[in-house]
Amino acid sequence: MNRLAKQHVSLIALLCLFVPLLNQASTLEYLALQGQAHPGKSGIIVLEQGEQALLNRALLTDQAQSSIEVQYFIWSSDNVGTLASEALLRAAERGVTVRIIVDDFLIDAEPETLLSLAAHPNIHIRIYNPRHSVGVSLWERLWGFVTDFRASNQRMHDKSVIFDGTAAITGGRNMADEYYDYDHAYNFRDRDVLLTGSVVKAMSKSFQRFWNDPLTVPVEQLLIDEFKTLKESQVSDYQSWLHAYAEDQENFAPEVRLALQTMQQQFDDSMTLLRWGDIQFISDLPGKNAGTDGLGGGGATTSALIDLLSRAQKSITLQSPYLVIPEGGLTLFTDLIDRGVKIRIVTNSLSSTDNLQAFSGYHKQRKQLLASGIEIYEFRPDATVARKLMQRSVALPNKMPVFAIHAKSLVIDNQTAYVGTFNLDPRSTHLNTEVGVVIRDADIVQQISESITQDMAPENSWLAGRDDADIEANLLKRIKLWFWKLFPLDPIL
Known part of the structure; x- marks a missing residue:
């Protein structure tokens, strides 16, 4: 709670997006009927804006009637993470079965918080590969690194949520402020897709595989001692605090109230963008x-x-926040270039990256990649596209936060596109589980291609090899980069 209290009031104001919506038609029922009218096909809408992606999650969570299945690499205890937890608790209280899988590596919630949420009979929480955080001591964590380094590094990088088996969202966004443009210092330029129709069945099967796998462990089993001593009053107090936090009218800015009133209309308007076609889920x-x-x-x-x-x-037009070509990747790209294929990649610059270790791997490869004929664009932290994408109900600050790429997408021959969780690095290639969708609808592919190409424009990116973007980063960051380049980290980047 102390951490939450420090957040800016305009960020707290977004909580109304998770407050119950009144007098609304059931979007999920509409999508179910649309799916029946398009047998064997899948519907898709691309979610480029952070607040748009948040609104979609909020509305569908509030409309779900039978089940919500959630799978994330990161679920923070910041404002967005807390409000999402409250929304799921409300869903459970009206009879929805909520199942949540979260990777263990970056969990920052207290044991009492996890157990108090899971104490509701309709909420079930499981932790993937628990070797670092939940129920694991520092010594156990260190011993795990020593005895099974690969297993400790093998994470679930999946990001998806499925509503009533009818609609789903997947893509690059985790559940934290910075993925929805509500952090005041650093936000991600990301991309999700809203899906319906036959592709949702494949997503549900993937979720079920993870749910039943021995690597995915119930939180009560990991925190057995804390579970035995958990009091009903602790559960009640936490759940009541969640509801009070999300219902405090004093936190509502007028413009956010307006967003609440028009949310259903915004969603209905976006339904005009729904395209039906051939979409394949890969996992x-x-x-x-x-x-x-x-x-x-x-x-x-x-x-x-x-x-x-x-x-x-x-x-090939590709977007990845981290660019560390795994073994065999450069040969693949070189062969394609020799065949006449033009390859363009936009990734983070030293100034915008949130991961210096990964950037150090790219920095060591950059000259070789450019010599192969790949065009590389490095995203500016002050990209002008930020103001276009960060259109939201709460006014933007005069001094914009750093804006950095987190979207993972590619377009091939302007005919096929991929949107998902896969970074172009060895970790996604070999260690982390990943998901995404392959899209073959011409209009959607064109939309994604234009979006990535826009991010390559001079006002948004520097051209590697021509612009010395590294000098735009502060001295301390350049020193840290030099330090990380000393280590042979490439296989786990």
């Missing part, structure tokens, strides 16, 4: 691979994306 199995190849081994998502790239005839 890794729990554990990624057998683990017999050490830090290598690939996975189902890796194989599917390599196959897509190998079929390129004219062009």
